[in-house]
Amino acid sequence: MLRKILFPLILGIAGCGTLLWLGFWQLDRLAWKEAIIADIDARLTAPHAPLSRFVTEAQNEYTRVLISGRPTGEELHVLDSGTAAGTGYRVISKFETDIGAIMVDQGLLALDNKDAAPLTRDMRITGTLLWPDDQNTSTPDPDLAANIWFARNVTTMSRTLGTLPIMVVASQTSPQDPRLTPLPITTAGIKNDHLEYAITWFLLAAVWAIMTLYLIRRTLRPKTED
Secondary structure: OHHHHHHHHHHHHHHHHHHHHHHHHHHHHHHHHHHHHHHHHHHHOOOOEOOOOOOOHHHHOOOEEEEEEEEEEEEEEEEEEEEOOEEEEEEEEEEEEOOEEEEEEEEEEOHHHOOOOOOOOOEEEEEEEOOOOOOOOOOOOOEOOOOEEOOOOHHHHHHHHOOOOOEEEEEEEEOOOOOEEOOOOOOOOOOOOHHHHHHHHHHHHHHHHHHHHHHHHHHHOOOOOO
């Protein structure tokens, strides 16, 4: 009898073991992602830190800062359809500060308002340091003639605007540029589907176990004679 069920038994144990391992691996990933989100939340609620020209992505991303200065009127427009304010252009401005020129993501500009004049006066901005990861291998090159970009990239944009490779995403601006809707950083948009993936793998393991038992039962069922 053991010989009859050996193959489906091995297949069932191997399949269930693999699916369960994948489920527990996703639970580990869930804990890892939740720790990252908790760390970002802690940074987003911490007191504002002074802005230094020596900030780095590894040490300072998601740090809240308070800056004073003036936008020069030079800006890059990043087409974005996935914001809380809808579709438009993220305005990346060249912003003069006491540490030098930096970039400020001032918020969303309506599509039909692209040619409106920017506000160029002294401002006080609270925001968050960010090194965006918008770009991938399928991202089109920017249309420089039309000033339309398709992703934020600190290195490329800082070279284009002639600034330090520092970007601050504005959460509040005083005074507010009337063209723009600020898009402050939150953790709400961080994808965290690991629990759903874990449940899927565990359900598949249960289905695999049921199918294995069914196959073993069929294998052990006596053959009926004609």
